Amino acid sequence: MTGPVDEVLLRSLTPHVLGILVHRGADFAAAEDAVQDALLEAVRVWPANPPRDPKGWLVTVAWRKFLDATRADAARRRREDVVEAEAAPGSAPAVDDTLQLYFLCAHPSLTPSSAVALTLRAVGGLTTRQITQAYLVPEATMAQRISRAKRTVSGVRFDQPGDVATVLRVLYLVFNEGYSGDVDLAAEAIRLTRQLAAAIDHPEVAGLLALMLLHHARRAARTAPDGSLVPLAEQDRGRWDTASIAEGIGILQAALARDRLGEYQAQAAIAALHADAPTAEETDWVQIVEWYDELVRLTDSPVVRLNRAVAVGEADGPRAGLAALAVLDDTLPRHAAVAAYFHERDGDLATAARLYVEAAGKATNLAERDHLTRQAARLNARPG
Secondary structure, three states, rough: OOOOOOOOHHHHHHHHHHHHHOOOOHHHHHHHHHHHHHHHHHHHHOOOOOOHHHHHHHHHHHHHHHHHHOOHHHHHHHHHHHHHOOOOOOOOOOOOOOHHHHHHHOOOOOOOOHHHHHHHHHHHHHHHHHHHHHHHHHHHHHHHHHHHHHHHHOOOOOOOOOOOHHHHHHHHHHHHOOOOOOHHHHHHHHHHHHHHHHHHHHHHHHHHHHHHHHHOHHHOOOOOOOOOOHHHOOOOHHHOOOOHHHHHHHHHHHHHHOOOOOOOHHHHHHHHHHOOOOOOHHHHHHHHHHHHHHHHHHOHHHHHHHHHHHHHHHHOOHHHHHHHHHHOOOOOOOHHHHHHHHHHHHHOHHHHHHHHHHHHHHHHHHHHHHHHHHHHHHOOOOOO
């Protein structure tokens, strides 16, 4: 039976194969190159001759690619012979070093952008071209970034414990990139987080997975047919993915039951309260404020305090929201937009219009800028 290569299968096997090569003693950078070569070979060979054991096939081919490369280096020939004798290729062993790969690719010595790129390559199995399209940078730039990251982590011991929080931050960065090019990074982040959740029993991993599912469930309703943003309160909730919401809430409830609260679980709890409300008017803003209080305690983040001010304004009225906003740094992203919203609700339309214009000038993407500009134009067009 022949057919197109299952790219999802290939990408899901990538970290397992890479982990096996590194476990056998291959240098991380050389092993990653060998795995990428094996993936290209699979794309060429599998449609006409699919293997019975895809993982074993990839391990065998990647190992041969690695050995071919190391044979060119005379100084490493003795080490190659020892490693080859100890780990002859064949069916894939049961060992799974995927978790260590997550930690390695999110190593603290890497910049966030490098950690994201390396994670997408080594754990996600994406090509440099696919990552380049997603991040809208020249392919040469991305290739250099990945090469530098590989060199940086090549000297890191593979058996060192990693930092789960750093891995989760990297995955959340991937998720927030959303969709561009031919790769849906939000869906890819969910796939990788599922994989991580299967490898490690940690309530914050579950919390992040729940958060991603709950946010992703609203994706179809976030934009109008013309591409303009649709605020949460105005979204058609009938377009929300109820299966993803149910799964996210179930995962979150199991995580919260373990009584080891973390920031991703708290964020997911807020997302669950939004998802649970049949209409925007029925949103339990009082409980959302309480969850933001927990988030402030956990992170003391200025952005979290800003979001808490929004919740306070919804729960207790626009003047309470403005009071909560007044103690925050007015250079924070979205500060002017939130102030404009509450001034409009409080009846001060002139101030609201001016702040909407100010917020539009600070917007970081075109869709947000257009939305805020339309809000200002709407108010300025009113009689009087």
